Amino acid sequence: MRFIIFCRLLGxxxxxxxxTVYFASHSFRLAVVTTLGCxxxxxxxxxASVLFLIWRSSCAGKVGQGAELFDGSQEVRYQSRDDExxxxxxxxxxxxxxxxxxxxxx
Numbered sequence: 001m002r003f004i005i006f007c008r009l010l011g012x013x014x015x016x017x018x019x020t021v022y023f024a025s026h027s028f029r030l031a032v033v034t035t036l037g038c039x040x041x042x043x044x045x046x047x048a049s050v051l052f053l054i055w056r057s058s059c060a061g062k063v064g065q066g067a068e069l070f071d072g073s074q075e076v077r078y079q080s081r082d083d084e085x086x087x088x089x090x091x092x093x094x095x096x097x098x099x100x101x102x103x104x105x106x
Contacts, residue, residue: 010042014035014038017034018031018032018034018035021034021035
């Protein structure tokens with residue numbers, strides 16, 4: 001989901017919440033307080049989902065490393081520096097494949 005779509009949906013949910021609370025209670029103050037509470041809960045849920053995705057990807061990486069370490073069918077051979085450089089360049093993800101993880105980096 002693109003960031004602009006996320007922001008629009010977040011604004012729509014918060015405005016809908018504020019209007020619903022205001023028309024139900026006829027209190028502007030209560031509408032503001034519940035909207036801020038709803039915003040806080042949405043942010044906590046988003047943060048928890050990002051942490052879960054990071055945890056899941058690190059677990060998947062550990063499983064992949066374990067399979068590579070215990071695979072005895074591969075033979076060890078000498079690689080030249082040019083081969084190592086090409087392999088490292090292929091492992092670097094392209095800009096559009098980072099899936100927004102770069103937002104977490106400073």
